[in-house]
Amino acid sequence: MSSDHNDEGRRDFLMVAAGSFAAVGAAGALWPLVDQMNPDASAKALASIEVDLSPIKEGQAVTVMWRGKPIFIRKRTAEEIKEAVSADSTDMRDPQVDGERAQKPEWLVLIGICTHLGCIPRGQSTGDVQGDFGGWFCPCHGSHYDTSGRIRKGPAPTNLEVPPYAFISDTKIKIG
Amino acid sequence: MSDHSSSYVPSNGFTRWLDERLPIIRLMYDSFIVFPTPRNLNYLWTFGGILTFCLMAQIITGIVIAMHFVPHGDHAFASVEHLMRDVNWGDLIRYTHAVGASMFFAAAYIHLFRGLYYGSYKSPREIIWIFGVVILLLMIITAFMGYSLVWGQMSFWAVTVITNLFTAIPIVGESITQWIWGGYSVGDPTLNRLFSLHYLFPFIIAALVGLHIWALHVVGSNNPTGVEVKTKSDTIPFFPFYVIKDGFMVVVFMLLFSWFVFYAPNYLGHSDNFIEANPLQTPPHIVPEWYFLPFYAILRAIPDKLFGVIAMVAAIVVLFVIPWLDTSKIKSVSKRPLFMPFFWLFVITCLALGYLGAKAPEGYFLLASQLFTAYYFIFFIVIMPVIGLIETPKELPDSITEAVEGKSGKEGASS
Amino acid sequence: MNSILKNTFLKNTWKLVSLLTAMIVGTVLFAGSALAAGGTGPEVKRQEWSFGGFNGQYDKAQLQRGFGVYKEVCASCHGLKLLSYRNLVQKGGPEFSKEQALAIAKEATVIDGVDEDGEPKERPGKLSDRFQGPFKNETEARSANNGAYPPDFSVLAKARTIHRHVPWYTEPYWWAYDMVTAYEEKGSDYIYALLTGYGTAPKGEVMGDGMNYNKYFPGHQIAMANPLTDDAVEYTDGTATTAEQHAKDVTAFMAWASEPHLNARKNLGKRVQIYLLIFALLLFLAKKSVWARLKH
Numbered sequence: 001m002s003s004d005h006n007d008e009g010r011r012d013f014l015m016v017a018a019g020s021f022a023a024v025g026a027a028g029a030l031w032p033l034v035d036q037m038n039p040d041a042s043a044k045a046l047a048s049i050e051v052d053l054s055p056i057k058e059g060q061a062v063t064v065m066w067r068g069k070p071i072f073i074r075k076r077t078a079e080e081i082k083e084a085v086s087a088d089s090t091d092m093r094d095p096q097v098d099g100e101r102a103q104k105p106e107w108l109v110l111i112g113i114c115t116h117l118g119c120i121p122r123g124q125s126t127g128d129v130q131g132d133f134g135g136w137f138c139p140c141h142g143s144h145y146d147t148s149g150r151i152r153k154g155p156a157p158t159n160l161e162v163p164p165y166a167f168i169s170d171t172k173i174k175i176g
Numbered sequence: 177m178s179d180h181s182s183s184y185v186p187s188n189g190f191t192r193w194l195d196e197r198l199p200i201i202r203l204m205y206d207s208f209i210v211f212p213t214p215r216n217l218n219y220l221w222t223f224g225g226i227l228t229f230c231l232m233a234q235i236i237t238g239i240v241i242a243m244h245f246v247p248h249g250d251h252a253f254a255s256v257e258h259l260m261r262d263v264n265w266g267d268l269i270r271y272t273h274a275v276g277a278s279m280f281f282a283a284a285y286i287h288l289f290r291g292l293y294y295g296s297y298k299s300p301r302e303i304i305w306i307f308g309v310v311i312l313l314l315m316i317i318t319a320f321m322g323y324s325l326v327w328g329q330m331s332f333w334a335v336t337v338i339t340n341l342f343t344a345i346p347i348v349g350e351s352i353t354q355w356i357w358g359g360y361s362v363g364d365p366t367l368n369r370l371f372s373l374h375y376l377f378p379f380i381i382a383a384l385v386g387l388h389i390w391a392l393h394v395v396g397s398n399n400p401t402g403v404e405v406k407t408k409s410d411t412i413p414f415f416p417f418y419v420i421k422d423g424f425m426v427v428v429f430m431l432l433f434s435w436f437v438f439y440a441p442n443y444l445g446h447s448d449n450f451i452e453a454n455p456l457q458t459p460p461h462i463v464p465e466w467y468f469l470p471f472y473a474i475l476r477a478i479p480d481k482l483f484g485v486i487a488m489v490a491a492i493v494v495l496f497v498i499p500w501l502d503t504s505k506i507k508s509v510s511k512r513p514l515f516m517p518f519f520w521l522f523v524i525t526c527l528a529l530g531y532l533g534a535k536a537p538e539g540y541f542l543l544a545s546q547l548f549t550a551y552y553f554i555f556f557i558v559i560m561p562v563i564g565l566i567e568t569p570k571e572l573p574d575s576i577t578e579a580v581e582g583k584s585g586k587e588g589a590s591s
Numbered sequence: 592m593n594s595i596l597k598n599t600f601l602k603n604t605w606k607l608v609s610l611l612t613a614m615i616v617g618t619v620l621f622a623g624s625a626l627a628a629g630g631t632g633p634e635v636k637r638q639e640w641s642f643g644g645f646n647g648q649y650d651k652a653q654l655q656r657g658f659g660v661y662k663e664v665c666a667s668c669h670g671l672k673l674l675s676y677r678n679l680v681q682k683g684g685p686e687f688s689k690e691q692a693l694a695i696a697k698e699a700t701v702i703d704g705v706d707e708d709g710e711p712k713e714r715p716g717k718l719s720d721r722f723q724g725p726f727k728n729e730t731e732a733r734s735a736n737n738g739a740y741p742p743d744f745s746v747l748a749k750a751r752t753i754h755r756h757v758p759w760y761t762e763p764y765w766w767a768y769d770m771v772t773a774y775e776e777k778g779s780d781y782i783y784a785l786l787t788g789y790g791t792a793p794k795g796e797v798m799g800d801g802m803n804y805n806k807y808f809p810g811h812q813i814a815m816a817n818p819l820t821d822d823a824v825e826y827t828d829g830t831a832t833t834a835e836q837h838a839k840d841v842t843a844f845m846a847w848a849s850e851p852h853l854n855a856r857k858n859l860g861k862r863v864q865i866y867l868l869i870f871a872l873l874l875f876l877a878k879k880s881v882w883a884r885l886k887h
Contacts, residue, residue: 215885254673257673257745257746260852261673261674261678261851261852267852267856268856268859412885416881417881417882417885420874420877420878420881421878421882423874423878424871424874424875424877424878427867427870427871427874428871430867431864431867431868431871434860434863434864434867435773435864437860438856438857438859438860438861438863438864439644439645439773439775439857439860440769440770440773440774440775441775441856442749442775443769443770443773443774443775447749447750447751447752447777447778448750450746450747450749450750450849451750460809531762531763535759
């Protein structure tokens with residue numbers, strides 16, 4: 001009788017051990033199948049771009065692609081800078097001072113994607129609707145951004161994001 | 177076996193509620209838990225489970241690869257290389273799929289020869305067998321289409337050669353071939369449709385596997401003695417006995433599988449397929465993947481274009497009718513001493529044809545392929561019907577229980 | 592059919608079958624030995640590769656030397672279009688530093704976008720760029736190379752193979768041998784043999800215009816002149832700069848280019864195999880213990 005009990009215990013142990021092994025193996029095999037959908041090595045390698053700012057005139061904006069997203073680069077006029085700085089103390093949904101958002105006051109670099117649901121706000125070309133605050137206006141659900149790209153009116157929860165960038169010379173920036 | 181009453185008892189309110197509306201747990205319980213299975217199945221019977229694993233592995237890795245593959249002549253080869261080089265785990269996923277095709281066929285052929293040896297195609301299992309042959313046929317087509325998608329030299333010229341087989345059809349051959357190509361030669365439209373169908377077919381195979389198993393569960397498994405189940409003592413429940421046995425063999429199979437994937441992923445492939453497809457240059461030797469070699473040998477054994485194609489197709493089609501070609505009621509070859517040598521000669525024939533399929537069809541190699549091709553068909557068309565009529569089989573045990581435990585007199589000694 | 596006849600037939604079945612088998616095997620044996628003599632050129636010798644077999648891994652220093660040979664000697668004709676400069680940095684490869692790789696990339700001119708006039712704009716290469724080939728297209732390559740097309744190196748080491756010159760009936764043995772020893776370096780062995788296989792044409796061989804004699808090249812006439820000589824490329828790590836060593840190193844580099852994740856794959860393979868072995872053992876014991884129940 002007791003040897004029967006031993007057998008049963010041994011059997012249970014083996015079944016549990018085999019079951020756990022199977023579970024670990026299945027999880028291990030699942031991970032590559034999930035991870036393969038992440039950005040691949042060639043996509044990651046494209047992570048940074050250099051942009052020459054010299055052809056951009058004051059008051060003009062250009063759009064460049066970075067990681068498949070539009071990057072808004074605007075050379076702001078003195079007036080626009082003044083407007084942005086003077087609004088620093090106003091009550092905003094996502095309070096941020098203009099100095100935090102622009103490394104050099106005349107250059108504003110933003111990811112041109114509305115933080116609401118991913119549309120591209122208008123306001124890059126002359127003649128575009130720029131919204132109530134002279135910055136950008138998102139046509140999808142009516143978000144208004146000011147000349148610092150901060151959300152001032154509409155459903156967007158946060159300001160237009162500033163990508164990581166650095167000046168590598170006076171007229172050249174590296175994004176990413 | 178024909179006991180259709182279910183012993184499933186829902187254990188709680190939810191399963192009771194579900195059982196009255198959709199008795200899916202009952203179906204699973206009856207089919208894979210308590211299902212009465214002959215107690216004497218040997219390890220060759222685990223290949224059904226192994227094949228299920230293979231099909232699932234191919235479908236899963238295939239869906240993943242389709243996320244990265246570009247079915248266009250200019251991009252197909254590069255997109256496969258992109259998968260191998262840049263996509264996270266891409267090389268392993270692709271090698272698993274490529275090696276997986278070979279593993280699938282290896283397991284399928286063992287499964288098929290097990291069925292042949294133990295007479296699993298005989299009454300009452302004809303339908304199971306026929307579905308099995310249909311599955312094999314679809315596997316062949318699917319594997320061929322998958323191989324073509326890589327768009328290397330071997331892919332491209334394999335498609336060219338195989339689609340050109342259709343031109344052997346009198347009168348309409350040319351039009352059929354152009355219809356398959358979607359043009360006047362193998363090109364982008366061809367590649368696109370091959371991709372579409374390569375994605376579709378595995379799901380048709382999966383559905384047919386369902387029917388294959390359904391039919392199996394109506395009449396029950398055959399077993400090495402070939403004596404049908406008579407009493408309850410002849411069977412054991414599928415779970416845990418065969419679940420654990422199949423599971424063990426699946427893991428052993430994975431060991432072999434992973435050896436190829438990790439250490440010799442290109443061993444089963446052909447170096448020419450790493451050269452991008454070039455419609456202006458044919459490789460010096462066109463060789464199909466190893467699992468097609470026997471059929472390829474039969475095709476080339478016959479010097480006539482049309483009859484070569486007919487022979488190759490007939491080599492598979494003949495399998496459909498063997499339940500009626502075999503006149504013997506005795507299932508297992510082990511009980512048929514007269515038939516046994518012919519059976520093993522048939523096994524040797526298939527291996528030899530596989531070898532010859534890789535050789536240039538010249539001189540004695542051609543002669544040998546012709547002899548073996550002849551035997552391939554003689555085995556089915558002459559030997560199977562004739563031997564069943566004239567042989568004296570060995571004595572069969574009265575039951576599976578007797579075969580396992582010995583005659584009741586010897587029962588004490590063997591248990 | 593009466594029983595005497597049946598028994599005679601039964602007794603003779605085995606004899607009949609063995610006779611038939613012997614006949615077939617005999618003819619094929621004879622045929623095989625006659626055919627095995629055919630084939631082009633001498634048998635390619637197998638080399639010892641650091642990345643060969645079960646434990647094989649690339650030798651980083653060798654890949655760096657090999658890249659040097661590629662860059663100095665081969666790159667003027669042979670492209671590497673499936674690779675990017677960043678690959679030179681990645682683990683399991685030559686593992687150049689980011690600065691070294693960037694310096695290599697910058698030597699290349701890449702066409703990227705258009706200028707204000709819509710003309711293609713040029714810039715120095717970046718790590719994320721593909722290797723820039725020596726020719727704009729196949730036509731240019733052919734016209735510069737006496738009509739021959741120098742193949743791209745990206746997967747070349749997997750796109751070539753060798754054949755053993757063995758009697759046909761031992762072939763299945765060698766297939767099994769190659770499988771068990773995980774022999775995947777046929778292409779590398781061929782490339783090494785080709786690079787070291789130049790020589791003077793034997794008497795009677797009529798050489799085509801601009802062709803060179805190579806005993807391992809199919810047909811023996813190759814458009815590429817012997818590319819490697821002693822001291823062709825400088826090594827900084829003290830390795831002998833013989834032509835053979837150059838050939839070996841550049842072949843290793845090509846093997847890596849064609850299979851860049853080999854190191855990681857073989858390492859993971861060991862862990863997977865150990866896992867599966869233990870799992871199989873557990874299941875075997877569990878199976879035995881479950882089936883032991885039946886005997887009671």
